[in-house]
Amino acid sequence: MSTTTVAHHDEHHDDHPTGIMRWLTTTNHKDIGTMYLTFSLVMFLVGGSMILGIRAELFKPGLQLMNPEFFNQLIGVHALIMIFAALMPAATGFANWMLPLQIGAPDMALPRLNNWGFWILPPSAILLTLPFTLALFGVGDGALATGWTFYPPLSVQGGIGVDFAIFAVHLLGISSVLGSINIIVTIYNMRAPGMTLMKMPMFAWGWLITAFLLIATIPVLAGAVTMLLTDRHFGTHFFDAAGGGDPIMFQHLFWFFGHPEVYILLLPVWGFIPQILQTFSRKPMYGYKAQVYSLWAIGALAVVVWAHHFFTAGMPVPALLYFMYSTMAISLPLAVLFYCWIRTMWKGSMSFETPMLFTVGWIILFGIGGLTGLVLADVAADAQYHNSYFVVAHFHYTLFAGGIMGIMAGVYYWLPKMTGHMYNEKLGKTHFWLTAISFNVTFIPQFFVGLAGMPRRIPDYALQFAEFNMISTVGAFVLGLSQLLFVYIIISCVKGGKKATDKVWEGAQGLEWTLSSPPPYHSFTEQPVVK
Amino acid sequence: MQGMKKLGVGAVALFLSLSARADFTWNFPEPVTPMALDTLHVHNKFMLITAVIFVAVLAIMIYSIVTHRQSKGYKPVADKAPSTAVEIFWTLIPFAILLLIDFVIMGIPAYHSVVMMEDTRDQSTMVIKITGSQWRWQYEYLDGDAKGIKFVSNLATTNDQMHNAADKGEHYLLEVDNPLVLPVGEKVRILMTASDVLHNWWVPQFGSSRVAVPGFIRETWVQVEKAGVYRGQCKELCGKGHGYMPVVVNAVSKEEFAQWATKKQGEQQAANDVKEMTKDELLAQGKVVYEKNCAVCHQVTGAGLPPAFPALTGSKIATGAIFGADGKYQKDSHLDRVLNGKGVMPAWKATLNDTEIAAVITYERNALGNTAAVDAIVQPAQVKAARE
Numbered sequence: 001m002s003t004t005t006v007a008h009h010d011e012h013h014d015d016h017p018t019g020i021m022r023w024l025t026t027t028n029h030k031d032i033g034t035m036y037l038t039f040s041l042v043m044f045l046v047g048g049s050m051i052l053g054i055r056a057e058l059f060k061p062g063l064q065l066m067n068p069e070f071f072n073q074l075i076g077v078h079a080l081i082m083i084f085a086a087l088m089p090a091a092t093g094f095a096n097w098m099l100p101l102q103i104g105a106p107d108m109a110l111p112r113l114n115n116w117g118f119w120i121l122p123p124s125a126i127l128l129t130l131p132f133t134l135a136l137f138g139v140g141d142g143a144l145a146t147g148w149t150f151y152p153p154l155s156v157q158g159g160i161g162v163d164f165a166i167f168a169v170h171l172l173g174i175s176s177v178l179g180s181i182n183i184i185v186t187i188y189n190m191r192a193p194g195m196t197l198m199k200m201p202m203f204a205w206g207w208l209i210t211a212f213l214l215i216a217t218i219p220v221l222a223g224a225v226t227m228l229l230t231d232r233h234f235g236t237h238f239f240d241a242a243g244g245g246d247p248i249m250f251q252h253l254f255w256f257f258g259h260p261e262v263y264i265l266l267l268p269v270w271g272f273i274p275q276i277l278q279t280f281s282r283k284p285m286y287g288y289k290a291q292v293y294s295l296w297a298i299g300a301l302a303v304v305v306w307a308h309h310f311f312t313a314g315m316p317v318p319a320l321l322y323f324m325y326s327t328m329a330i331s332l333p334l335a336v337l338f339y340c341w342i343r344t345m346w347k348g349s350m351s352f353e354t355p356m357l358f359t360v361g362w363i364i365l366f367g368i369g370g371l372t373g374l375v376l377a378d379v380a381a382d383a384q385y386h387n388s389y390f391v392v393a394h395f396h397y398t399l400f401a402g403g404i405m406g407i408m409a410g411v412y413y414w415l416p417k418m419t420g421h422m423y424n425e426k427l428g429k430t431h432f433w434l435t436a437i438s439f440n441v442t443f444i445p446q447f448f449v450g451l452a453g454m455p456r457r458i459p460d461y462a463l464q465f466a467e468f469n470m471i472s473t474v475g476a477f478v479l480g481l482s483q484l485l486f487v488y489i490i491i492s493c494v495k496g497g498k499k500a501t502d503k504v505w506e507g508a509q510g511l512e513w514t515l516s517s518p519p520p521y522h523s524f525t526e527q528p529v530v531k
Numbered sequence: 532m533q534g535m536k537k538l539g540v541g542a543v544a545l546f547l548s549l550s551a552r553a554d555f556t557w558n559f560p561e562p563v564t565p566m567a568l569d570t571l572h573v574h575n576k577f578m579l580i581t582a583v584i585f586v587a588v589l590a591i592m593i594y595s596i597v598t599h600r601q602s603k604g605y606k607p608v609a610d611k612a613p614s615t616a617v618e619i620f621w622t623l624i625p626f627a628i629l630l631l632i633d634f635v636i637m638g639i640p641a642y643h644s645v646v647m648m649e650d651t652r653d654q655s656t657m658v659i660k661i662t663g664s665q666w667r668w669q670y671e672y673l674d675g676d677a678k679g680i681k682f683v684s685n686l687a688t689t690n691d692q693m694h695n696a697a698d699k700g701e702h703y704l705l706e707v708d709n710p711l712v713l714p715v716g717e718k719v720r721i722l723m724t725a726s727d728v729l730h731n732w733w734v735p736q737f738g739s740s741r742v743a744v745p746g747f748i749r750e751t752w753v754q755v756e757k758a759g760v761y762r763g764q765c766k767e768l769c770g771k772g773h774g775y776m777p778v779v780v781n782a783v784s785k786e787e788f789a790q791w792a793t794k795k796q797g798e799q800q801a802a803n804d805v806k807e808m809t810k811d812e813l814l815a816q817g818k819v820v821y822e823k824n825c826a827v828c829h830q831v832t833g834a835g836l837p838p839a840f841p842a843l844t845g846s847k848i849a850t851g852a853i854f855g856a857d858g859k860y861q862k863d864s865h866l867d868r869v870l871n872g873k874g875v876m877p878a879w880k881a882t883l884n885d886t887e888i889a890a891v892i893t894y895e896r897n898a899l900g901n902t903a904a905v906d907a908i909v910q911p912a913q914v915k916a917a918r919e
Contacts, residue, residue, distance in 0.1 A: 061703060062695040068771040069836075141839045147768050153745060154728040154770060157875055159839060241746020247729060248744060281599075283607040289615055290622040312731060313742040314749040317649050324641060328633035335625035342592055343621070349607040350600045360596065364589065371581040378637065380566070380644030381573045383740045384559060387731065387766040451559050451574075453735035455766035458774035460693060462705045462762075 024119070027111030028521065029096045032118050034418075036093030037411075039121055040086050041487065044404070046129070047081035048480050050074045055442075055476040058469050063460055071459040072145035073161065077128060079148035080165065083265065084172040085125050087399070090407045091268040092117075092179045095207050097418060098272075099183065101512035101519060102201040104192025104528040109185040117178035124171035131161040147457055149254060150224075152239040152247050156231050163232070166225045173218040180211035192511070194530035198292070201510055202285065205292050206271020209299040210264050216303060217257040217264075224253035248313050255306035263302040265399060267295060269406030270337060273359055275510065276413050277341055280356035281348025282507035287340040294333035294340075301330050311382045320379045327377035334370055338363070353505070354428030358409035361436045362401060369397030372447070387457075390450030393443045400439060408435070408486070415490065416504045420518040421497035427489050434482035441475030560736050563757045563782070567738030569644050576640075580632060648739070651750040655720040659711075663723075663730025663743035663765065664877060666772025666827065670711045673722075677712075677792035680799060683882055684709045685823050686775045690831070705762040708823070710779040714788035718754040727877055728770060734763030734778055742767055755782040772827055805885055805911045810893065813908065817894025820887045824879070825895075833899030839875065844900040853892075853906040860917050865892055866909065870917060880918060885911040 017025055026032060054074050057065045066074075096114065100107055108114050131143040140160035144150075155162050187208050191200065228250065230236040237243020239250045274285040285291070307315065307323040315323075341363055350356070372394040376385050385391055408431075416422050445468035450456075454465045461469065500517040511530075515523050558575075562568040599605045657677075662669040671681040687706040691697035700706065713719055723732060725743035733740040734753075741751040755761070763778040783791065808816075822831060828840040835842035843849045853864040860866040863873075869888055872878035879888060889911040896903035 061699060063693055064695070068774060069839075072768070072771060072773070145771075151729060151768070154768065157728060157770070241744075246744075246747070248742075248747075281607065282601070287618045287622050290619055310742070312740050313744070314747075317645060320645050320649070321642065324645070325634065325638065328638065331629045331633060332626050335629040336622045338588065339622055339625040342588065342595070345592070345599065346595050347599050347605075347608040348595075349605050350596065351602065352596075352600075360592070363592070367585060367588065371585055374581065374633075375574070375577045378573055378577065378641050378644075380570050380641065380648055380738075381577065383566075383648070384570050384574070384735065384738060386740060448557055451557070453560060453733075453763065455733070455764050457768045458764070460704060460774050463699060463701070463703050 025115070027107075027115050029100050029108045029111070029114065030418075030519070030521065032108075032114050033093045033095075033097030035118050036089045036096055036121075039118075039125075040090035040093060040407075041490070043081050043085035043089070043125060045483065045487070046125075047078050047086055048483060050078040050081070052476060052480050054078070055473040057459060058461070059473040060470065061461055061463055061466055066459075068459040069142065069145060072147070072457070073132070073143040075457055076144045076147045076165075077132075080128060080144070080168070081125070082399070083148070083261070084169070085121065085128075087265045087403050087407070088172075088176060089121060091207075091210070091265070092176075094203075094268065094272070094407075094410055094414070095179070095183055098414060098512060099186060099204060099207065100190070101417075101515060101523060102510055103187065103190060103195060103204055104511050104524050104530065105186060105190035106522060106524045108182050109190055110182045113178050114182050117175050117182065120171050120175040120178075124168045124175070127164050127171065128168040131159075131164050134160075149258070150228060150250070151254075152228060152231065152250050155228055156239065163229065166229050169225050170222055173222050176214050177218050180214040183207050183211045184215075192524075192528045192530050198289070199530060201271075202274045202288070202291060203268065203271035205295055206267040206269070209295050210267040213260045213264050213267070213299055213302060217260045220253055221257035224250060224257070227253075248310070251310045251313060252307065255309045256303070258309060259306040260302040262395075262398065263298055265403045266406075267299070269362075269403060269410070270295060272410050272413070273362065273406060274341060274344060276355050276359045276409055277344045278509060279413070279505045279507045280353065280359070281345050281350050283344070283348045284509070285340070286343040286346075287336070290336055291340050294336045297333040298330060301326065301333070305330065308377060308382070311379050312386045324377055324379045328374065331370070331374050338367065338370075349507075351506075353412075354423070354425060354432055355409045355413035357429060357432045358405055358412060361432065362405045362409060365397055365401030365405065365436070365439070369394060369399075369402050372397065385450065387455055388450035389446045389454045389456055392456050393446035393450060396439075396443050396446075400443075405435065405439075408432075411490070413505075414512075415493055416500035417512060417515075417517050417519070419494050419497075420500055420516075421493050421495075422500050422504075423489050423493040423497065427485060431482060431485045431489060434485065435479065438475045438478035438482060442472050442479055443475075445469070445472045445475075559738075562736060562738060563755055563759070563761065564737045564739070564753050565756070566648060566753070567736055569647065570738040573637075573640065573644060577637060580636065648751075651720045651752045653718075655718040655752060657714075657717055658720045658722065659713075660722045660724070661711075661732055661743065663725040663732065663769070663776070664882065665727050665770050666765075666776040667824075667882075668711075668730075668732065668765075668776060668778060669882060670709075672792075676789045677795070680792060680795050682709045682795075682799075684711065684779070686777060688775075702762065704775065705764070705777045705779065707777055707779045710760070710781040712781045712783060712788060712791050713753070713755055714785045715755055715758050715782050716785070718752055721751050721753065723749040723751065726881075729767045730765050730769050730776070731767035732763075732778055733766045734761050734780055736761050737763070737780075740766060755780070758782050758784060775827070802884055802886060805915050807910060807912070808886070808889070810897070810908055813890045813893040814897060816886065817890035817892070818898070820883065820891040821894050824883070825891065828875075833895070833901070843895055846901075849895050849899075850901050850903045851905070853909065854913075860913075865896065865906075866914070866917055870914075885914040885918070888914045 057071060131140055134140050135142040143161040144165035146155045146158055187204055227238040231238055237245040239245045239247045278285040305323060305327045308327045376382055412428055449465050449468040454461055502516050503513045504517060511528055559571050562571050657675045658673040660671040660673055668684045672678055684707045687708050688704050692699050692703060723741050723743045725745040727745060730743040731740055732743060737753045739751045739753055741749050759782055761780045765773060765776040829835045829843050833844040848865050848868055853860050853866045855861045869892055870880045889909045892909045896907055
C-alpha cells in the first residue's frame, strides 16, 4: 500500500457488492455514517409527525381528533423516537463519518461491530411503533402509554406496548453501547502520529466522554426495564410496595441513566460547535484546555445529579439539598463553555453561512434552555415547575435547540465535504430563519402556560390555557413543515450542485479538510502526521 | 441577528394583541400560602438574574457579530501562542460569577425554602389524608372538628362538554362534585398516598406538590391565608383519565368550617345507615354512581373499551349468580369484583359505601342492556354483610 490514489482502491475492492447488499454488508465508516444519518432523518420526521398530531389535538380545548389513550401513546413514543432514533443516531452518524477523518484514521477500529451496531436500529424502531399497527388489527391496545419514562405502577398496568418498548430500548441500548466501544477504541488507538489527546479535535473529546457515559449508564437502564418486565410477567415485586418494593426506586434507576442521557445527546454537539465557530470566525478556538476540562466536569457531574428529576416524589432534606446544589454546580463548567464559545467569535473575522447561523442561534436558544435549567434546580420553585409545561419548554430548548439545531449546524457544515457539492445557501438560510422563529413561537408560550399551571401530558385543558396553546400549535406546524425544506436541501445537495473545494470553508481547520470532497471511499491509507 | 430582533418584537406584539381579550397570566397565579409566596419570590429573583445574564451575554455577542465581521473587512486578531494560563484565568471569571449566584445569592435562600417546605409538623393544627386513585381524589379528615369525614371528589364536567357537544363552562375540567374544604389560617399537614399508580396533588396557588405513591405515605402541608376556591390538577401521568382528575379546594373561615364539618358528619352518618331500598331507588342512585365512577372505562352504554376495559353489557360477571347456596358471595362474582377489584379494575370497598355499591351493582344488572336472571337486586345489607 504505497500509493493512496482513488483508482487503486477501486481495483482493490472490485468484489464490492452493489445494491442493497452493499448497505447490508458494508463495513465502511462512511457508508455506515450515511446510514445512521439517513435513519436519523427519517425517524426525525416520524417523531415530528407524531407530535404534530398532539399539537393539533391541543389546538383548542375539548377532544377533537383522538381519545386520551392514543394521545398518551403518541407523547411517549414521540420522545423515545426523538431521543433514541433521531438524536443519538445523528450523533453516531457524525462520529462514524468524521472521527476517522478528523483523527487521521483509515476507518473505525471495529468495522463489523459498527455494521451490526447500525443494523440493530431499524428493527428496534419497528418494535417501538409496531403496537400502533397491531392495534389496528385488534391485537393489544396500542403502544406504550406511560410517557417515555416508563414509571411504574402505570407501566406495570399497561398493555403489550410496554413490552414492545422494553425490548426496543434493550436493542437501542445495545446499539449505543456497541457504537461507544467502537468510538473509544478508535480514539485511543487510531490517532495519527503526533496527535496527542490534548491535540485532538474537540468533537473527538465530546464523543469520548459521551461514549464513557453511555457505557456507564445504558446497562442501568437495561437493568431497570428488565426488572419492570419481570414485575409485569413473572411475579416479582421490585416496584410494588405490596411485595416490599418501591415505585420510586424505578425513578432512581431510570434517571441514573436519564440525566446523563441529556449530556449524551449534547456532548457531541458541544464538540463540533467550537469547530464551526473557529471556522467561521477565522481564528482558533478559545480556551481549548478549559473546554476539555469543562466537558470532563460535566461528564462527571452528569452521573451524580439524577434525583432532581423527581424532587416532588419525596426525599429527605439532606438529599434534596445535595441534589439541588450539585445540579446548580453544572452551570459552572457550562458558563466556562459559553464564555469560550463567545470568546472564539470575539475579534474574529466572522461570516454567516448557514452552519454559522445555526451555531449562533444555537448558542442563544441553548442559553435559554440552560438558564431555565438553573431555575429548575431550586427545590422550592421546582414544586411549581415540575411536570408543568414550563419543563416541556425548558427541555425542548435544550434538546431541540441545543440538540437538533446543533445537529443541523453540523449537517450544513459537513454536507459539502460528504457529498462533494455545495448545498443551496439561500434555501439553507431560509431554513434557519423558519426553524429559529417557529421554534420560539412554539415554545415561548409553553413557558407561560406552564407557569399559569398547565400540567404536561394532558389531552385536554382548562379554558384559561387556550390562547397560548393555539399559538404554540401554529408555531409547531410551521416548524414541522419547515423541516421538509431541510429534507429537500439535503436531497438536492446529494444529487448535485456547485462543486465543493477540498477545504470547503475558507477558515476550516483540521485533517478532514485536507482530503478531497467527497473523500475517497478509503481515506488515510497512509497516516498523516500531526506536528 | 436582525431577524432575532424582529422575532422578539413580533412575538411581543402578538402576545399584546391577544392579551387584550384574554385573561391569561405571565407568571405564577396569585399565591395564597406562605410556601407559594416564597416560591414566587424565588422564581422572580431567579428570573431577574437569568434575564440580566442573558441580556448581557447577548449584547456582547451582538456587538461582536455586528463589528467583527468579514464583510466589514475586520481582520481576526493575530493568534498568539496559546497562553494557557491566561486563558484559564479568563475562563475562571464566568465560573466565579456563577459560583456566587448558585451558592450564595440563590443557594442560601433556597436552603431556607427547602427546610420550610419539608417541615410538615411544626405548628400544624390538623391532619388530612389524600388518596389518589384512577381518576379521582379521596379526602379523609383524621382529627379535629371534622374527624372521620371521608369522601370522594370526582370531575364534574360533563362528557358533552369534553366532546364539544355542549358549551364549555367557566371552570371546564377544573370543577368537582365534592371539593376539599379547609379552614383559613390553619397549617394543615397532608398525608399523601395512592391506591393504584402515581398521582400528584397540585394546586398552583398553594405552591406545594407531592407525588402520591401507592403503598407509601408522603407528607406536605398547606396553610391557606385567604378564603376562596382554588383549583388545580393531577400532574403525574396516571393513565387515560390523567387530564380528568382536578383538585378543588374551598378555603373557608374557621366558623364556617366547623359548621360544614357538623353538617357533613350528619350526612355521612345517614348515608352509612343501612336500610332496605326498592329496585327503583337502587336503579336511580346506581345510575348516578355508575356514570360518575365506572363510565370512564366501561362507558356510559356499558360497551367498555375492549380489550383493556371489558364490556358490562352481556358480561357473565354482571349477569351471573352472586350468592352461593350458603348465602355468601362467590369468588369472581359481580360483588367480589366491585368490592375487591382485579388487575386494572380497582377495589371499591374503601371508596364507595354499602348503599352505593348495592345501587351500582343493581344498576349494572338491570340496565346497560342486561337483565340478570339470578340475584337481580343487591341490597345494602348484603354488601354490609359481605364486608364482614
